[in-house]
Amino acid sequence: MARNQPVEVLLRPAVELYTVAACAGAAFLCIAAPWSLALSPAMGAGSALAFSTFGVIRLRDARVILRYRRNIRRLPRYLMTSRDVPVSQQRLFIGKGFLWEQKHTHRLMQTYRPEFRRYVEPTPAYRLARRLEERLEFAPFPLSYLPRLTSWDVPFNPIRPLPPVGGLPRLHGIEPEEVDVSLPLSERVGHSLILGTTRVGKTRLAELFITQDIRRKNHLGEHEVVIVFDPKGDADLLKRMYVEAKRAGREDEFYIFHLGWPEISARYNAVGRFGRISEVATRIAGQLSGEGNSAAFREFAWRFVNIIARALVELGQRPDYMLIQRHVINIDALFLEYAQHYFAKHEPKAWEIIVQLEAKLNDKNIPRNMIGREKRVIALEQYLSQARNYDPVLDGLRSAVRYDKTYFDKIVASLLPLLEKLTSGKVAQLLAPNYSDLNDPRPIFDWMQIVRKRAVVYIGLDALSDAEVAAAVGNSMFSDMVSVAGHIYKHGIDDGLPGASANTKVPINVHADEFNELMGSEFIPMINKGGGAGIQVSAYTQTLSDIEARIGNRAKAGQVIGNFNNLIMLRVRETATAELLTKQLPKVEVYTTTIVSGATDSSDIRGSTDFTSNTQDRISMSSVPMIEPSHIVALPKGQAFALMQGGQLWKVRMPLPAPDPDEVMPADLQQLASYMRQSYTESAHWWENLGSPVLQDDPLPDDLLDETPTATATTTINEEIQNNEAAP
Known part of the structure; x- marks a missing residue:
């Protein structure tokens, strides 16, 4: 096969096989009957070797044609168990593929030409078999x-059905020579955006990345931090994380936070850790709408929560959603408690005057704006208006109390529904943990603790059950993570510990599945500035419109997209999303051939020539886009275009997961995974089976009864079940 021709044509009959057959016959004659070719036995052996060598060369060329034609219709299977996933200290494995170049665009355009249809489309026998099956x-x-028989999926069945992945196999089959595609770890700090419609492999790609992140070690033998946000709750993803953590010996550092099953979930206080006290108000008020007239109410809610948080910190109490809700509803109690704390230190005799003022109060001399307040609160406010002391926290509480109570309830009306969502039912135990309850086996974690322990965290937000709570908790966690990233950037992860170094940083791998459901204004600074603290975000969503609809601002959506350096795009259905990739690619020159045929009559009746004919093959060049949006729409499941490393376009297909019998989970996580499958596989029936999983009474293996957070929680739950069964 000539390789130096300007126009490459691989969709054609394998004519090299004729040469192979001729060489094989000639070599046989040279060995078996050299006399028939007038050769001596020695010359016959040499000639047979020459014919065989040339035949092997032509056979290799024929295999290229046959392999190319086979891949155009059906790609070879690509399976891999999680144990076989390569883990490198330098690169992140994505799958098999090739670097897309001009020749691939040329080959792809050839597959759409009518003369090559019989090599691209299914054979008549294949179509007949499918009709018979129907x-x-x-x-x-x-x-x-x-x-x-016709659907028997074995290699020797010539009419077996194609894999149920849809799309066009030709998009990947145009390059038979695949290589392992990977992303340098130094590029991950620029963050990665993975786009793809539902059920095309985003979560499976996330499993591939998470598997490597959990198992990876640096040159010092230290693992990396892995944090996974899963709004909808994918049971296979949870199973993969636990299995990989156990294989890596990290099951002691494996945490599960799940809003749907608080009985076996770890606990987390989204506002309990902060660098500046104002962060508490930012994380809560940030969930409120800031559009139009709501902006004023949001600003007041921020100020009011900030006043409460400052007072709680001065009183030595850790802020949480429950405390803030309690004092939003009744600010008078906090006002009196803080005043007692303040006067005990600065004016011990102030209460005697306040009691005297309280005794003089009646319905006639109470100010109108203080009607409905306790008399002790009114007396305290009158004393502070006459006393010459200044305390910013006390003055802030006093300004809140001086509002008319009816008016005050109206302006905090937007804040109370949010706090109700975060403090209702058993969810309150997770988001407002009781630190002094030593009988509760569920661990309490914060992000600095997670980073220092190099832990693995699964965040299940149960968005199908309550999207509002899921978004609020997710935003609070993102905001908390931004605060921790700022602290790490300035002081390192070991700040405050003996021998701490300000330059100590570790990779923090954050995987946010369906991140458009969680993101808010807090997400932008995390991807914009979090790289300096080691945060590496891999965000997964369906379309650009999801991001814009969530933020509500096209410019901010563009700001989010602009902070992702690596783009992996699976099959999408929105043209605007596909153009995010195609518009960043250059145009290429491709060759086209045109057949020109003509005949010219001769006007000379006495000449020897009556007419002349002419047939030409003309080669021309045209400029076309490297790929079109229609190609992205037609991608099979599990395949993607990856734009990374400064604009290099790779065509990738990820490995299909092969079953591994060694993957075992504890009984409680098995029950949780099974209920997650029941609840979340069919989103149309998400309202069914939302109860907590009932764990079986089978005892756990001895190796799972260690004093780990998961094992301890399992033991406690099993004991509670046995006690409930023994009760009358």
Whole structure:
């Protein structure tokens, strides 16, 4: 096969096989009957070797043609167990593929030409087999067995059905020579955006990345931090994380936070850790709408929560949602408690005057704006208006109390629904943990602790059950993470510990599945400035419109997209999303051939020539886009275009997961995974089976009864079940 021709044509008959057959016959004659070719036995052996060598060369060329034609219709299977996933200290493995170049655009355009249809489209026998399967599905015996034979998925079945991945195999089959595609770890700090419509492999790609992140070690033997946000709750993702953590010996550092099953979930206080006290108000008020007239109410809610948080810190109490809700509803109690704390230190005799003022109060001399308040609160406010002391926290509480109570309830009305969502039912135990309850086996974690322990965290937000709570908790966690990233950037992760170094940083791998459901204004600074603290975000979503609809601002959506340096795009259905990739690619020159044929009559009746004919193959060049949005729409499941490393376009297909019998989970996590499958696989029936999983009474293996957070929680739950069964 000539390789130096300007126009490459691989969709053609493998004519090299004729040469191979001729060489094989000549070599046989040279060995078996050299006399028939007038050769001596020695010359016959040499000639046979020469014919065989040339035949092997032509056979290799023929295999290229045959392999190319096979891949155009059906790609070879690509399976891999999680144990076989390569883990490198330098690169992140993505799958098999090739670097897309001009020749691939040329080959792809050839597959759409009518003269090559018979090499690209399914054969008539294949189409006939599929029609028979449809018609004979309910046929009587023995005709009902014919579809089983035609659909038998074995290599020697020439009409077996294609894999159920859809799309066009030609998009990847145009390059038979695949290589392992990977992303340098130094590029991950620029963050990665993975786009793809539902059920095309985003979560499976996330499993591939998370597997490597959990198992990776640096040159010192230290693991990396892995944090996964899963709004909808994918049971296979949870299973993969636990199995990989156990294989890596990290099950002691494996945390599960799940809003849907608080009985076995770890606990987390989203506002309990902060660098500046104002962060508490930012994380709560940030969940409120800031559009139009709501902006004023949001600003007041921020100020009011900030006043409460400052007072709680001065009183030595850790802020949480429950405390803030309690004092939003009744600010008078906090006002009195803080005043007692302040006067005990600065004016011990102030209460005597306040009691005297309280005794003089009646319905006639109470100010109108203080109607409905306790008399002790009114007396305290009157004393502070006359006393010459200044305390910013006390003055802030006093300004809140001086509002008319009816008016005050109206302006905090937007804040109370949010706090109700975060403090209702058993969710309150997770988001407002009781630090002094030593009988609760569920661990309490914060992000600095997670980073220092190099832990693995699964965040299940149960968005199908309550999207509002899921978004609020997710935003609070993102905001908390930004605060921790700022602290790490300035002081390192070991700040405050003996021998701490300000330059100590570790990779913090954050995987946010369906991140458009969680993101808010807090997400932008995390991807914009979090790289300096080691945060590496991999965000997964369906379309650009999801991001814009969530933020509500096209400019901010563009700001989010602009902070992702690596783009991996699976099949999408929105043209605007596909153009995010295609518009960043250059145009390329491709060759086209045109057949020109003509005949010219001769006007000389006495000449020897009556007419002349002419047939030409003309080669021209045209400029076309490297890929079109329609190609991205037609991608099979599990395949993607990856734009990374400064604009290099790679065509990738990820490995399909192969079953591994060694993957075992504890009984409580098995029950949780099974209920997650029941609750979340069919989103149309998400309202069914939302109760907490009932764990089986089977005892756990001895190796799972260690004093780990998961094992301890399992033991406690099993004991509670046994006690409930023994109760009358």
